[in-house]
Amino acid sequence: MAQRGIREYDAKRLLAKYLKDYMQGLSYDFKAVLVTPETDWAILEKENPWLKDTKLVAKPDQLFGKRGKHGLVLVNATLDEVKSWIGEHMGKEVTIGRVSDALTCFLVEPFIPHEKEYYLAITTEREGDRIYMSAEGGIEIEEMWDKVNEAFIPILAKKEEISKIIKNAVPKEIEEKETFAQFAEVIYNFFVDYHFTYLEFNPFTIKQNLIYPLDAVARLDDTAQFECAEKWGEIEFPTPFGRKYTKEEAYIKQLDAKSGSSLKLTVLNPKGRIWTMVAGGGASVVYTDTISDLGAAQELGNYGEYSGNPTTDETYEYAKTILDLMTREKDPQGRPKILIIGGGIANFTDVAKTFDGIIKALEDYKDKLKNVNAKIYVRRGGPNYEKGLAKIKEAGRKLDLPIEVYGPETHMTRIVKLALEEK
């Protein structure tokens, strides 16, 4: 699919695993636990005796940053303090930037008293990877950006070249220069080997050959799953903070994961008047653009797409999900609900086959569609499209549903205009 964020806990867990397997001299004493509403403290304490013996740090681990600035980091606390602090915060709704969500997952680690706060981050670009290093890490890193050294590693760079580039870029201010360079290089290899697309330790500290990543942010390239299954172990790709999946979205996600084709659904407004069922990753965006250009964004129910020649059954399940959403409530102003079955001119998707699934779903929801006074607009081209269009037209007649059907001779997004003109 694409780049996906992982929990700080997992980033650190992977680092510990990598260092154990590959590194000599430097090590990382990985101690961390995740606390969720399901966590049983008694078991957790039994399995992690260090929780009782050390001072602790606790913070939410839900793919959002600036936790310190939001007062969401508890430091130098006893286990009892951590328990009551998490107890107070668990389930609480917080707003970070533009999004709000409930706190449901906390990371608890030993508290590491430290002086030096180093910074290390790696990003990817087309031609290579960029390593950022600084002796002055911490929450004010943006303000201290002029102290950050950059090292650019070309994508095809050989081992010796990589070492040299990194060594030369370690900031002068860093005292443990050798250890730092060694660490940076190992982290870079880790980054490459585990298919990270972003990794940041801000800050981390070094004490006598021990590395302490105090904070970590990471994204993985989930398409490398086939190669990294063992390296990653049981990895979780949590949903972005503020992004709560509805039952329907979760269902389509699950359908998508199982299928060789692509099936996507994002519910934008459950009470929306306009619903789309568009084939193709690009075309679906164009339809959404057009609806918003025509000033109907507020009325749009969903974003979604199906592509890559889905089976009739997959299309049926997908269509049913959308029809169910759009037929739950009538438009409060009594206007018709609109369904846009759109798409470009397919290269290899069998249009008739996918339409079979849609028609089957229309049959199931015939009465409910009539109940919300649904109007349906179709535009599609590609293999077998004449048959597909004829079938859906016939279905409209048979089911007594108003369906307008257009082929490739009509501009792709013309049906949006037609639909919106319908009062």
Place this chain on the structure above:
Amino acid sequence: MAKPKPDYILFDKNTQAIVYGYQTRAVQRMLDFDYICRRETPSVAAIVAPTRSNGYHKCFWGNKEILIPVYRHFEEAVAKHPNADVMINFSSHRSAYPTTLDALETDTIRTIAIIAEGVPERYARKLAAIAKQKKKWIIGPATVGAIAAGAFKIGNAAGTLENIIRCKLYRPGSVAFVSTSGGLFNELNNIISQATNGVYEGVAVGGDLYPGSTFIDHCLRYEANPNIKMIVLLGELGGTDEYAVIEAIKAGKITKPIVAWCIGTCAKLFASEVQFGHAKARARGDLETADAKNNAFREAGVIVPNSFDELRRVIRETFEDLKAKGQIPEIVEPEVPPVPEDFAVAQAKGKVRRPTNFICTISDDRGEEATYVNVPISEVVEKGYSLGDVIGLLWLKCRLPKWASEFIEMCLKIVADHGPCVSGAHNAIVTARAGKDLVSSLVSGLLTIGPRFGGAIDGAAYYFRKFCNEGKTPRQMVDEMKAAGILIPGIGHRIKSVTNPDKRVELLKNYAKNNFPQTKYLDYALKVEKITTTKRGNLILNVDGCIGVLFVDMLNSCGFKAEEIDEIIEAGTLNAIFVLGRSIGIIGHILDQKRLKTPLYRHPWDDILYAIEPARNIGEQGK
């Protein structure tokens, strides 16, 4: 080697490709395109199919058929086809990286299209970098490909032949385009063909974050190609590849008119980040939004519509403007040779019909799940159908009552084996010991089944039923058979007798008496047995006879009509019970021999009477 062509031309009328992956449909589509473009040679030089052996794939060239070589190994295809400078890589996202690396290492492959979606970004970046070093081209990953109108097309690009003809892609126009999306690639073919004199070339670079070649690479090619008069670019939110084109325009490296549009202007409506259909389609920062890119294009003097809806209009206006300035050459429309419609396509449209050569009335494997006479296999398992029930479905096309299914299973169990000495087992053992495989050994055993071995079931069913139905008394049957000189099938046993009954027969008889609604033929056969056993004690109704008559009783009780029963017996169904059951035993013997590693069997001389007489002379000798 291919004729040298300018650097800016990736595909011309002589370009040939090696297709990696057994994608027969895509290959046919390429060949159909070639045919309507009147290419002299097919654009597919060879197919590499890693799971097949070397050979040929048959496909259509117009209404003729031609053979395309198939290789198991890519290296071999490359060595045999040095003219092919394109690789169309259909391998999965798992193997796209190593296979593309192989292609980059060759001397002859210059352009590689990677179709797979989900190639890890690091690998895509490496491939792109290596390609750049070697001055080679990668299109994709996650692309449908590209098309050079009238010359060459990659795989499934541009869809069906009807679409290609409607969009006039069989001859070059003056407009080249590059898009991210494969679906919109085809939409652009459509739009450009309607708004201008047609497409010269189109490339879909693919929806991944790091495509092997980007907008700028292709725009610079288009700029250099004197036959291209204007460029259309369709980008989207996510990534920064569009800015390279903007820089090139500002630097004066691109001077031809460009119409550009980036889709995804709607993204600002969503509060939380939304991953759109393509991997790339997520804006990280303001620079990557569609609005920012569209504005940057506008500022650079690119023609940017206000929405996708307006794209066709601005393309038309830009083209008309060039035409007015006399920059667009006249195109002589070629005649397009008709391509016969594929039978499957025409049939799907209901345009043609053809009598079928085969009929099947018992099972269907066309749906999501195979069925046994309309019963899906999952239902067979979930509802606990017995083996007898399955035989009922597939042999008799009916759902048998429980007592009948159980009877069939009982028969199978009873006939499963009869020791190593009987001819079937013996033959199988000898064959297995000759080192032959299981199927050969099994078949050699089964081949002994016939009138003398195992065949009595059929015969018994036939004769007992015949005489009984004709209303003849058992005595009449014995007499008439004797007069005809036929031993009654199913009567007689080597050892067993009235006083030493066959346990198997007893079991069958008891089961039938207790469970069958009626046993008319068994009763008849037993009366015959009464008569024959008075002659000799071992002329009893044997197990074959008992199964034969009971099977007829079963069919009769289940309501099969007399003609149907005739047909069932004539078709050899009863014999089949023996064949199926005994196969279990024969397989057992074969496995036994394999396990024991028994050597080749050679029959001893002393067990054979050699009675050889001099050959007779027939006819006149020496002529």
